[in-house]
Amino acid sequence: MAISLTVNRKPRTVDVEPDKPLLWVLREDLNMPGTKFGCGAGLCGACTVILNGEAVRSCQTALSDAAGKDIVTIEGVAASPVGAKVVEAWTALDVPQCGYCQAGQIMSATALLTATPKPSADEVTAGMAGNICRCATYLRIQKAIAEASKAISGAAA
Amino acid sequence: MNAVSVSRRSFLAASLAGGAALTFEAKLAFAAAPGGAEPAMLGVFVSIAPDNTVTILAKNPEIGQGVKTMLPMLIAEELDVAWSQVKIQQADDDGAKYGPQFAGGSMTTPLNWLPARQAGAGARAMLIAAAAQQWGVPAASLTTSEGKVLHAASSRSITYAALAPVAAKMAAPDLEKVPLKSPKDFKIVGKPMKGVDTPAIVRGEPLFGIDAHPPGMLYAAMVKCPVISGTLKRFDDAAVKKEKGVLAVVPITDGEVAAGKHNAVAIVGDSWWRVHKAREKLAVEWDTAGFDGYSTNGYSAMAKAMLAAAPAADLFKAGNADAALAKAAKVVTADYAYPFLAHATLEPQNCTALWHPDGKLEFWAPTQDPGTARGDVAKVLGIDPAAMTIHMTRIGGGFGRRLMSDFMVQTACIAKALPGRPVKLLYDRTDDLRNDYFRPAGWHRMTAGIDASGALVALKDHFITFGANGKPMRAAAMLASEFPGPALPDVHYGVSYLKTNVTTGWLRAPTSNAVAFVFQGFLDEVAEAAGTDLPSLMIMTLGAPRQFPSSDPDEPVFDTPRARGVVEAVTKFAGWTGKRSTTAGKGRGFGFYFSHRGYFAEVVDLTVADGQITIDKVWVAGDIGSQVINPLNAEHQMQGAVIDGIAQALVWQPTEQKAGAVTTENFGDFPLIRINQTPGEVAITWVVTEYPPTGLGEPTLPPVIPAIANAIKDATGKRLRSLPLSLA
Numbered sequence: 033m034a035i036s037l038t039v040n041r042k043p044r045t046v047d048v049e050p051d052k053p054l055l056w057v058l059r060e061d062l063n064m065p066g067t068k069f070g071c072g073a074g075l076c077g078a079c080t081v082i083l084n085g086e087a088v089r090s091c092q093t094a095l096s097d098a099a100g101k102d103i104v105t106i107e108g109v110a111a112s113p114v115g116a117k118v119v120e121a122w123t124a125l126d127v128p129q130c131g132y133c134q135a136g137q138i139m140s141a142t143a144l145l146t147a148t149p150k151p152s153a154d155e156v157t158a159g160m161a162g163n164i165c166r167c168a169t170y171l172r173i174q175k176a177i178a179e180a181s182k183a184i185s186g187a188a189a
Numbered sequence: 190m191n192a193v194s195v196s197r198r199s200f201l202a203a204s205l206a207g208g209a210a211l212t213f214e215a216k217l218a219f220a221a222a223p224g225g226a227e228p229a230m231l232g233v234f235v236s237i238a239p240d241n242t243v244t245i246l247a248k249n250p251e252i253g254q255g256v257k258t259m260l261p262m263l264i265a266e267e268l269d270v271a272w273s274q275v276k277i278q279q280a281d282d283d284g285a286k287y288g289p290q291f292a293g294g295s296m297t298t299p300l301n302w303l304p305a306r307q308a309g310a311g312a313r314a315m316l317i318a319a320a321a322q323q324w325g326v327p328a329a330s331l332t333t334s335e336g337k338v339l340h341a342a343s344s345r346s347i348t349y350a351a352l353a354p355v356a357a358k359m360a361a362p363d364l365e366k367v368p369l370k371s372p373k374d375f376k377i378v379g380k381p382m383k384g385v386d387t388p389a390i391v392r393g394e395p396l397f398g399i400d401a402h403p404p405g406m407l408y409a410a411m412v413k414c415p416v417i418s419g420t421l422k423r424f425d426d427a428a429v430k431k432e433k434g435v436l437a438v439v440p441i442t443d444g445e446v447a448a449g450k451h452n453a454v455a456i457v458g459d460s461w462w463r464v465h466k467a468r469e470k471l472a473v474e475w476d477t478a479g480f481d482g483y484s485t486n487g488y489s490a491m492a493k494a495m496l497a498a499a500p501a502a503d504l505f506k507a508g509n510a511d512a513a514l515a516k517a518a519k520v521v522t523a524d525y526a527y528p529f530l531a532h533a534t535l536e537p538q539n540c541t542a543l544w545h546p547d548g549k550l551e552f553w554a555p556t557q558d559p560g561t562a563r564g565d566v567a568k569v570l571g572i573d574p575a576a577m578t579i580h581m582t583r584i585g586g587g588f589g590r591r592l593m594s595d596f597m598v599q600t601a602c603i604a605k606a607l608p609g610r611p612v613k614l615l616y617d618r619t620d621d622l623r624n625d626y627f628r629p630a631g632w633h634r635m636t637a638g639i640d641a642s643g644a645l646v647a648l649k650d651h652f653i654t655f656g657a658n659g660k661p662m663r664a665a666a667m668l669a670s671e672f673p674g675p676a677l678p679d680v681h682y683g684v685s686y687l688k689t690n691v692t693t694g695w696l697r698a699p700t701s702n703a704v705a706f707v708f709q710g711f712l713d714e715v716a717e718a719a720g721t722d723l724p725s726l727m728i729m730t731l732g733a734p735r736q737f738p739s740s741d742p743d744e745p746v747f748d749t750p751r752a753r754g755v756v757e758a759v760t761k762f763a764g765w766t767g768k769r770s771t772t773a774g775k776g777r778g779f780g781f782y783f784s785h786r787g788y789f790a791e792v793v794d795l796t797v798a799d800g801q802i803t804i805d806k807v808w809v810a811g812d813i814g815s816q817v818i819n820p821l822n823a824e825h826q827m828q829g830a831v832i833d834g835i836a837q838a839l840v841w842q843p844t845e846q847k848a849g850a851v852t853t854e855n856f857g858d859f860p861l862i863r864i865n866q867t868p869g870e871v872a873i874t875w876v877v878t879e880y881p882p883t884g885l886g887e888p889t890l891p892p893v894i895p896a897i898a899n900a901i902k903d904a905t906g907k908r909l910r911s912l913p914l915s916l917a
């Protein structure tokens with residue numbers, strides 16, 4: 033049975049097993065491989081996407097649970113004002129090393145800053161602790177979130 | 190010769206097999222390509238388009254260490270173009286054309302510092318020659334700047350683009366003779382440059398091996414033998430073939446070759462999710478007889494028994510250690526241990542291959558060592574290495590795991606069964622953690638003698654490692670010349686071997702990541718017993734300026750002034766006083782290590798509260814020679830390596846083995862370090878020396894591990910001698 037959802041503001045319909053995780057629907061059926069597979073168990077955050085405004089692990093989200101929902105992935109995150117600032121800060125500070133975790137990091141940071149534009153250090157930690165970076169780019173991730181936060185508040189002021 | 194040198198040589202041999210000369214002085218291949226075509230090729234790395242865009246090929250695998258940016262920086266510098274006019278493209282594997290192309294041993298910088306610059310300078314010389322010819326002036330009267338040739342006397346200038354078609358037909362210059370810039374004139378090298386792929390990464394573009402998608406691609410998942418070295422007995426694929434999307438089932442029994450020992454049955458179909466799910470329908474039987482006895486606990490028990498006995502073989506002997514210990518004023522002895530570890534690259538192992546109907550094989554592979562993989566695949570599949578194309582993808586973390594060729598051999602076996610269809614093999618996380626080439630565990634019984642003046646005079650190490658037939662396994666050796674042995678009159682390093690069925694391999698700063706902990710942790714105990722601190726003991730033991738040759742002829746000498754330089758720099762940088770902590774729960778520790786041609790000393794401040802260890806700050810002093818090529822990336826690599834070391838010291842759990850099988854599941858029982866465990870600050874200072882620049886990916890990592898152990902002792906009085914460090 034075909035299932036409809038919105039991905040990066042575009043309506044999409046897929047006709048695959050409803051229990052197929054959103055991660056694999058994005059990668060295999062919608063040709064959007066920016067969202068990454070790291071653990072398949074909700075432990076690493078590489079597959080993070082934003083679903084109806086909240087960061088979720090797409091490897092743990094069945095397609096049926098995404099039906100009718102509004103999904104934002106790394107390929108479309110810069111279209112939102114907060115996402116654009118996050119991506120800008122990530123680029124300016126050259127956050128990636130290998131880069132594999134960074135889609136998930138950017139999605140989590142965007143969700144965090146959308147909900148909490150001026151997060152405390154503890155809020156940053158709480159918002160980002162689900163995202164592993166094996167290259168350990170954490171110091172620059174912290175800095176980039178601080179920069180993006182400043183840019184967002186500046187833009188709002 | 191030990192395993193370290195064998196491996197280093199195998200990189201070299203692999204590259205040499207491709208026909209390229211390979212010494213530190215070797216030139217990168219440089220031949221004038223047929224000119225006239227647009228864009229014009231100048232040598233094998235540089236092409237110049239009519240709009241004066243310069244495309245530079247990046248020849249080495251990018252694993253996050255920054256070489257895709259760094260190597261073109263060297264070429265662009267000497268070519269004398271503006272960085273903004275440069276486009277960078279990843280080269281395919283072709284050792285004969287490009288020279289060595291592996292990412293290992295932090296060797297890219299030392300192997301390419303000169304040759305890459307010569308390649309750029311050679312292209313520049315051809316452009317100058319073309320301008321000299323066009324204007325009828327001597328080449329010596331011409332200069333260059335930002336992609337133009339200038340003739341000051343006549344105030345003329347011409348773009349490289351206008352010269353390129355003619356220049357491309359010029360005779361290739363003698364690269365030994367092309368003039369190189371003086372470092373004071375560098376405009377690109379030494380400047381902070383962002384990663385060339387950063388914009389594409391933040392847009393989520395398909396760059397990685399897992400993203401490769403040639404048209405018509407199929408997906409493969411594997412059911413692997415639960416016991417490494419076990420073999421496939423029989424399987425029944427009737428049920429699995431009825432599953433939705435499944436198209437083929439392919440046994441992989443590549444045996445011993447190419448780091449095989451990883452028997453499997455692959456399920457191929459139209460979706461990885463489907464074939465992965467279909468695995469539960471496969472009926473399969475493995476032959477794992479004879480491997481039941483291998484387990485984590487078993488290794489520890491056997492190692493303990495071996496420690497009490499005499500070493501099976503000598504590694505290094507000088508003077509008479511036993512006699513010196515008998516008359517020492519003080520004797521210190523302690524046992525150290527560290528566990529098996531997987532690599533856990535965040536991008537799981539994967540590879541895509543297409544067996545063309547004409548028998549040619551094409552790869553899209555996240556490999557750190559394409560040259561070796563080419564040979565391994567050729568050997569297992571019995572094909573001509575020249576009948577293979579290897580496209581190198583960006584790599585979601587290497588750490589040494591992808592120096593191995595297993596995933597490429599497996600993919601080739603699957604692709605061969607399905608000619609004409611590209612196939613992507615992808616491990617799930619459990620496959621990845623269980624079928625690793627593990628950092629081998631090790632045990633050391635250390636004994637030191639201190640004389641009445643407080644000097645370290647005698648040292649013994651009985652090292653228990655993994656090996657067979659009197660030879661260490663891959664990455665299981667220790668250098669016989671391990672410091673401070675060569676600096677002491679009476680030394681005995683001995684070794685005994687345990688057996689294991691698992692495959693072992695290189696984990697970022699291999700050997701060093703374990704041996705640094707043992708030696709610098711133990712020397713901290715010696716310093717304490719001698720009534721001094723570790724930096725002072727190091728300086729005393731380093732002694733007069735001198736050089737200790739490595740026991741491995743491929744490894745560099747240990748230069749005591751350089752070692753002393755970083756010890757002094759970091760103590761100054763961190764305000765080290767040598768005084769013990771007087772605040773409960775606060776501790777400070779020091780560690781030094783020399784590896785991968787880099788000298789590093791580090792100081793750690795940490796806090797212990799309720800048994801929880803928090804790293805407050807780490808100071809790093811490093812000496813990698815005369816030039817930091819890309820300071821923006823250098824800082825990042827060093828911070829990453831320090832945090833990686835903290836993870837090994839405090840976070841990573843041993844890879845467990847029971848009855849022959851590795852039992853690790855996922856990041857639950859193999860936790861990686863997270864943002865909440867990151868130190869507040871990693872501060873870096875450089876000691877610049879006149880030596881040619883060397884690599885940074887690895888040597889920052891080892892010293893932080895003993896520095897943490899030593900700081901915990903300072904904070905709590907407890908000496909932790911086993912990794913991971915735990916106060917529980």
Ligand code: FES
Nearest residue numbers: 070071072077091
């Ligand atoms: S792949 Fe989804 S959390 Fe790791």
Ligand code: FES
Nearest residue numbers: 130131165166167
């Ligand atoms: S940049 Fe490599 S995993 Fe984060």
